[in-house]
Amino acid sequence: MTGGTGARADADAIELAGVTKGFGGLTALAGIGLSLSHRSRTGIVGPSGCGKTTLLQVVAGLLEADAGLVRVGDATTARQRLARCALMPQRDLLLPWRTALDNAAIALQNRGVSRAAARQRTRPLFEQLGLAGFERSRPEQLSGGMRQRVSFLRTLMAEKDVLLLDEPFGALDSITRGQLQEWLRQAMDAVPRTVLLVTHDVDEALLLCQQVVVLSARPGRVVRVLTGGGGFRGSRREIVTSPEFASLKEQALAAIGS
Amino acid sequence: MRDTARAIPQQPPGPAVGPAVEPVPEPAPRRAGGPARARALLRRCWPPALIMLAGLGLWELIVALAHVPGYLLPAPSAIAADLATDWPVLEPASLVTLQEVLLGFVIAAAAGVGLATALHLSPVARRAVYPLLIGSQTVPIIVLAPILVILLGYGMAPKLVIVALICFFPIVVNGIDGLRSVDAELIRMMRTLDASRWAILRRVEFPAALPSIFSGLRIAATFAAIGAVFGEWSGSNQGLGYVMLAATPNLLTARIFAAIVLLTAIALLLFGAVSLLERIFVPWAPRGERERSDPR
Numbered sequence: 095m096t097g098g099t100g101a102r103a104d105a106d107a108i109e110l111a112g113v114t115k116g117f118g119g120l121t122a123l124a125g126i127g128l129s130l131s132h133r134s135r136t137g138i139v140g141p142s143g144c145g146k147t148t149l150l151q152v153v154a155g156l157l158e159a160d161a162g163l164v165r166v167g168d169a170t171t172a173r174q175r176l177a178r179c180a181l182m183p184q185r186d187l188l189l190p191w192r193t194a195l196d197n198a199a200i201a202l203q204n205r206g207v208s209r210a211a212a213r214q215r216t217r218p219l220f221e222q223l224g225l226a227g228f229e230r231s232r233p234e235q236l237s238g239g240m241r242q243r244v245s246f247l248r249t250l251m252a253e254k255d256v257l258l259l260d261e262p263f264g265a266l267d268s269i270t271r272g273q274l275q276e277w278l279r280q281a282m283d284a285v286p287r288t289v290l291l292v293t294h295d296v297d298e299a300l301l302l303c304q305q306v307v308v309l310s311a312r313p314g315r316v317v318r319v320l321t322g323g324g325g326f327r328g329s330r331r332e333i334v335t336s337p338e339f340a341s342l343k344e345q346a347l348a349a350i351g352s
Numbered sequence: 353m354r355d356t357a358r359a360i361p362q363q364p365p366g367p368a369v370g371p372a373v374e375p376v377p378e379p380a381p382r383r384a385g386g387p388a389r390a391r392a393l394l395r396r397c398w399p400p401a402l403i404m405l406a407g408l409g410l411w412e413l414i415v416a417l418a419h420v421p422g423y424l425l426p427a428p429s430a431i432a433a434d435l436a437t438d439w440p441v442l443e444p445a446s447l448v449t450l451q452e453v454l455l456g457f458v459i460a461a462a463a464g465v466g467l468a469t470a471l472h473l474s475p476v477a478r479r480a481v482y483p484l485l486i487g488s489q490t491v492p493i494i495v496l497a498p499i500l501v502i503l504l505g506y507g508m509a510p511k512l513v514i515v516a517l518i519c520f521f522p523i524v525v526n527g528i529d530g531l532r533s534v535d536a537e538l539i540r541m542m543r544t545l546d547a548s549r550w551a552i553l554r555r556v557e558f559p560a561a562l563p564s565i566f567s568g569l570r571i572a573a574t575f576a577a578i579g580a581v582f583g584e585w586s587g588s589n590q591g592l593g594y595v596m597l598a599a600t601p602n603l604l605t606a607r608i609f610a611a612i613v614l615l616t617a618i619a620l621l622l623f624g625a626v627s628l629l630e631r632i633f634v635p636w637a638p639r640g641e642r643e644r645s646d647p648r
Contacts, residue, residue, distance in 0.1 A: 156540050181544040183537050190636040191559045200555065201545035232636065252545045 107132050108288060113162035115148055122148040124313035135289040135324055137299030140309030141350060146292040150258045153290060154179040166256055180252035184261040186241040188233035194244045195220060195229040201252035216251055223247055223281050239270040250285060259291045275301055276330050296346045297334060308349040318349035426606040434606035441595060446614045448591040452508060452580040453618055456515025460572060464520050465565060468527025493517045497586035511583030518579035519572035530564025531557050563637040566630040573626045577619040
């Protein structure tokens with residue numbers, strides 16, 4: 095069993111200050127500063143190659159920053175952060191030899207929960223997130239959208255406070271992506287967590303996240319922080335065509351282009 | 353952290369979130385049923401069977417028309433007849449060889465998968481041992497047979513060692529390749545899902561390596577019979593290799609061919625058993641051959 099020690103006041107907040115990370119001669123991230131409040135949702139957008147994925151891996155504790163502070167709750171070292179964050183990759187990467195339910199339950203098994211108990215604990219959320227009836231399906235039998243839902247649930251079942259979503263719908267067609275954005279918005283309302291979402295889709299970031307951070311091209315720097323997204327009411331179509339949304343999107347696109 | 357997290361799955365299952373599910377195409381039946389499968393098997397088998405029958409017919413014809421003496425080249429019919437008449441000699445010999453093949457193969461499989469796992473887990477060990485492993489393959493294992501007979505005697509031990517040595521290499525190499533084939537992103541994700549090194553090996557890398565391990569085992573299965581015969585040729589008083597050696601000076605050519613037929617049968621049996629195990633343990637593996645030969 096990992097993690098879960100210490101009483102923390104705003105322990106789930108994420109804080110980054112002056113985070114720099116390079117690979118060989120390349121600087122991927124240059125002095126990133128960010129702050130996420132507990133159970134808030136932050137989107138990171140930017141041109142491709144701006145180090146978005148690197149940033150997620152640094153927060154997750156899969157990589158250690160060259161310089162700067164990275165704090166997730168009370169965890170500051172990479173090893174500690176690893177116990178606080180769960181990562182959802184762009185490709186679903188479901189294990190073909192496991193059923194959908196067993197794929198979703200794998201984090202529990204990794205922590206030593208028996209297979210039967212892990213299934214039992216996963217089942218309620220499996221149903222709540224609209225996956226009922228697909229428990230025993232193999233990944234190959236599921237559509238791309240369904241696989242991403244299972245993948246998200248697998249991340250959720252790690253029972254971590256922080257979810258790091260790395261372009262979760264980047265590989266889907268635009269219709270399915272729209273449906274899944276709507277689905278994810280409701281899922282995150284039903285099961286609130288602190289979410290850091292990396293995407294190249296400005297609409298997606300503004301739709302799902304209260305705070306949207308625009309990074310520059312390499313080396314990645316914070317160009318602009320936009321607030322006011324995420325809280326929209328109504329259907330996806332109503333939101334996307336509303337003037338408030340259009341104005342935010344305009345600002346985000348301008349920041350990306352600058 | 354634990355407490356808030358625990359509470360989540362116990363929430364009352366409220367109304368399902370989001371548009372329930374997009375329509376999913378009806379999953380194709382995983383495997384065709386009994387009669388359909390038999391038909392598919394037949395479809396796959398008849399071309400090689402036809403070629404083999406044609407070859408045997410041609411052989412029979414040439415021997416008959418050219419009046420080839422039986423001690424030079426016996427006709428297929430003569431070999432079949434010899435299989436029946438020499439069965440009292442061939443049967444115990446087959447059982448001995450079968451035992452050597454199976455035991456040697458199992459030893460190689462266990463050692464091969466074990467070493468592949470060890471080398472996979474320790475990059476230092478892999479760098480140290482892998483080149484030696486490749487280099488060892490330049491030693492013709494066959495020539496070690498007489499030395500092993502000197503070391504281990506006339507019993508079964510030297511044969512097992514030869515069979516295991518021959519089978520070992522493809523199993524190790526395919527095992528290492530399979531274990532390394534796992535997507536780095538998948539490993540990273542698993543680490544954020546609290547997976548220990550052991551959990552990653554057991555839940556991700558090993559299952560992912562199984563198709564590759566089974567290819568190694570299938571290659572090894574075809575080598576095993578060769579190993580057993582060389583072991584027997586180097587010193588033995590039983591087994592199919594010994595039967596062949598004893599038959600040669602007496603020009604019992606039909607018996608030699610009968611022994612070859614039985615050796616082939618043993619190799620095929622092992623190959624079939626490995627393929628069957630693969631179907632049982634790796635039901636998710638893409639079966640290219642089977643699907644491509646399907647005209648649908």
